[in-house]
Amino acid sequence: MRTQSLWEHTLTFFPQFLAALREHASPDATVAVIGASDGKFVLPLAAAGHRVIAVERDPFALHGGEVDLPGDGRARAPGLMDRLESEGLRSRVQVVEADFLSAALPGASCDAVWTSCSWHYSANHHSPLADFVGRMQSxxxxxxxxxxxxxxxxxxxHASVEHYTSPERLARHFGDDWNVRLTLRTNRFTERPHIGRPHDHTHRMGLFIAARAAE
Structure with missing residues (x-):
């Protein structure tokens, strides 16, 4: 990639998802990315040959703009649209600029769906976690x-907010028509400053991958 995401160096389980995708789908599979941000996951998927549906409602993430950097610096960050054009990947990505829960999306038409740390944001706490999981499943x-x-x-x-969840609690949303393929979790770890978090901060992260049963 000639361009770089603002979130390029944050911890992710995305390689484990890519490995599962290679096992379950063709190289030109359709993958929906929910909370696409500036394309940290969208661009690698498109570059690998997948058709991508990128759902994002934040104008800054989509179109870029000025950002405050750790250390009192400022810079212009490219958005998803800028990065897709720069990398020559625009034709492989359908960008849906809308709230995920109300967006017009094709039901049961994706080979895979992926989201990264999207539903825990307080702006999404107006809807139950089950709404996000169910819409993704659909x-x-x-x-x-x-x-x-x-x-x-x-x-x-965090303990009183269901959107900060665990693999075990997520599994309750998956019935007999789903097979849980992989769950992982980290211990507490310290992440370095990044956009929106100017100081060291502590996280725990989980991963949940499931496959819908084929009849």
């Missing part, structure tokens, strides 16, 4: 993959 065709990495509780206040 996009996946038979034999397709559901993949999510998410923040787990760290502070006491």
């Amino acid at each position: 996009l996946v065709r038979e034999g397709g993959l559901f993949g999510a990495e998410f923040m787990m509780p760290v502070e006491e206040r």
Whole structure:
């Protein structure tokens, strides 16, 4: 990639999702990325030959703009649209600029769906976690993959918010028509400053990958 995501160096389980995708889907599979941000996951998927549906409602993530950098610096960051054009990948990505829960999306037409640390943001707490999980599930065709990495509780206040979840609690949303393929979790770890978090901060993360059963 000639361009770089603002989130390029943050921890992710995305390689584990890619490995599962290679096992379950063709190289030109359709993958929906929920909370596409500036394309940290969208661009690698498109560059690998996949057709991508990128869902994002934040104008800054989509179109870029000025950002405050750790250390009192400022810079212009490219958005998803800029990066797709720069990398020559625009034709492989359908960008949906809308709230995920109300967006017009094709049901049961994706080979896989992926989200990274999207539903724990306070702006999404107006809807139950089950709404996000259920809508993601509805996009996946038979034999397709559901993949999510998410923040787990760290502070006491997180324990009362269902959106800070765990692999075990997520599994309750998956019935007999789903097979859980992989769950992982980290211990507490310290992440370095990045956009929106100017100081060292502590996280715990989980991964949940499931496959919809094929009839």
